[in-house]
Amino acid sequence: MTDDELEKLAQRLGARAAERLDVERTAEAVVTRLRRQPPVPARSWVGQGPWLKIAAAALLVVSVTVVARTPWRARPPVAAAVVPLGEDLSGLTAAELREAITALDQPLTDESGGLDTGLEGLSSDELRALLRSLEG
Amino acid sequence: MPHAEPVAAVPTDAALIAAWQGGDEQAAAELVRRHARALARFLGGAGACDADADDLVQETFIRAFRAVAKFRGQCRFRTWLMTIGGNVLKDAQRRSRRARVVPLGDDLRATDGDPHEQAVAGEAEARLAAGLDRLPRMQRDVFLLRAQQGLGYEEIAAALGTTPGAARVHYHHAVKRLKEHLA
Numbered sequence: 001m002t003d004d005e006l007e008k009l010a011q012r013l014g015a016r017a018a019e020r021l022d023v024e025r026t027a028e029a030v031v032t033r034l035r036r037q038p039p040v041p042a043r044s045w046v047g048q049g050p051w052l053k054i055a056a057a058a059l060l061v062v063s064v065t066v067v068a069r070t071p072w073r074a075r076p077p078v079a080a081a082v083v084p085l086g087e088d089l090s091g092l093t094a095a096e097l098r099e100a101i102t103a104l105d106q107p108l109t110d111e112s113g114g115l116d117t118g119l120e121g122l123s124s125d126e127l128r129a130l131l132r133s134l135e136g
Numbered sequence: 137m138p139h140a141e142p143v144a145a146v147p148t149d150a151a152l153i154a155a156w157q158g159g160d161e162q163a164a165a166e167l168v169r170r171h172a173r174a175l176a177r178f179l180g181g182a183g184a185c186d187a188d189a190d191d192l193v194q195e196t197f198i199r200a201f202r203a204v205a206k207f208r209g210q211c212r213f214r215t216w217l218m219t220i221g222g223n224v225l226k227d228a229q230r231r232s233r234r235a236r237v238v239p240l241g242d243d244l245r246a247t248d249g250d251p252h253e254q255a256v257a258g259e260a261e262a263r264l265a266a267g268l269d270r271l272p273r274m275q276r277d278v279f280l281l282r283a284q285q286g287l288g289y290e291e292i293a294a295a296l297g298t299t300p301g302a303a304r305v306h307y308h309h310a311v312k313r314l315k316e317h318l319a
Contacts, residue, residue, distance in 0.1 A: 001318055006311060009264050010283035014180020017189035018173040026190060027168035030197045031161045037198075 149213040153204055168197050171214045174285065178218045181280045183269055184225055192228060196221040211294040215287060219295050222277055260318070267317035271310055278303050279310035 001009075122130065147155070147166070155163035175196060176189045184192050200207075200220050207216055268276050277296060281287045282303075289300040289307075296303065 001315055003311060006264075006314060006318075007283040009260055010181065010280065012261055013265060013268075013280075013284060014177035014182075014184075014189075017180035017184065017186045018176040020186060021173055021176045021189060021193065023169050023172045026172050026193055026197075027165040029194050030168050030201075031165050033194065033198055034164060034201055035161065 150209065153207070153213065156201060157204065164197075164201055167213070171217055172197075174214055175217050175221050178280055178285060179221050179225055181265075181268065181284050182222060182225055182276060183229065183265065188228065192221065192224055195228075196224045199224060211291050215281065215285075215291055215295040218281065218285070219277070222273065226273070263318055264314065267314045270317065271313060274298070275306045275310040275313070278306040279314070282307050 147163075149167065149170070152163040152167050156167070172193050176193050179189055179192050179196075180186065196217060200217055203220075207213065210216075268279070271279070274296065278292055281292045281295070282289070287295075289303045293300040293303040298306075
């Protein structure tokens with residue numbers, strides 16, 4: 001089959017439907033439908049269907065759950081406060097120093113709650129004692 | 137009693153569209169009169185049953201008039217209508233899941249002439265329709281707009297949101313596959 005023959009055959013497709021169409025009646029029907037069905041205002045995305053609503057609700061629940069279960073991580077001020085104060089820790093062994101640093105990395109508890117307030121006011125002996133108490 | 141003035145002697149599609157946007161229902165009716173048959177041919181070629189043609193044409197015009205503000209004149213109004221018609225047909229086919237059937241007996245009754253020739257012609261059309269049904273939609277639409285509606289690649293590309301070169305490639309792929317199907 002040549003291209004021309006194919007085109008001629010394609011031009012016959014739908015010819016019967018076009019011939020049978022009552023154009024005037026179709027025009028009247030379209031106008032009547034336009035008159036009876038005024039344009040629907042654009043709906044918000046929430047109104048686009050149940051799936052969007054379900055997805056939005058699920059996302060909200062997951063977000064709230066994740067936020068609620070995430071532990072509150074306060075910035076540990078201890079390390080920042082203590083490191084400059086380590087003026088004479090040379091007496092500590094490596095193991096003791098490691099333990100001290102580990103202890104300082106722990107979240108603050110009620111017992112050590114005073115650490116974030118006024119470490120500057122402690123003397124080096126008091127600081128050393130505090131470190132030892134943290135070890136213990 | 138006020139008498140409605142005609143829109144114009146030979147108003148352009150653009151003038152009719154503007155008049156419709158201004159509330160002139162007769163402008164909408166005139167656009168239907170102008171383009172309904174061509175649209176029905178396109179839909180028939182794209183796989184619509186003859187019995188569904190009227191409903192599909194109506195639905196296409198309704199959607200087009202509702203969305204006419206989106207028509208920027210990137211192509212002719214008729215070509216734009218056909219792209220909307222393709223979507224309407226796709227939706228209808230998805231709903232009904234009905235296969236396209238070309239009733240051979242209908243062909244024999246509908247026209248005069250040699251029944252044998254009519255039967256052969258009807259069979260060829262049915263095979264072409266079956267081949268078109270197997271094409272990807274872009275290839276099918278490009279083929280119909282080119283071969284059936286006689287549009288140029290520039291116009292087709294503008295309507296389908298592609299480039300003229302890509303439209304040409306789609307057309308040639310469609311022709312190749314249809315010839316293989318018809319061989």
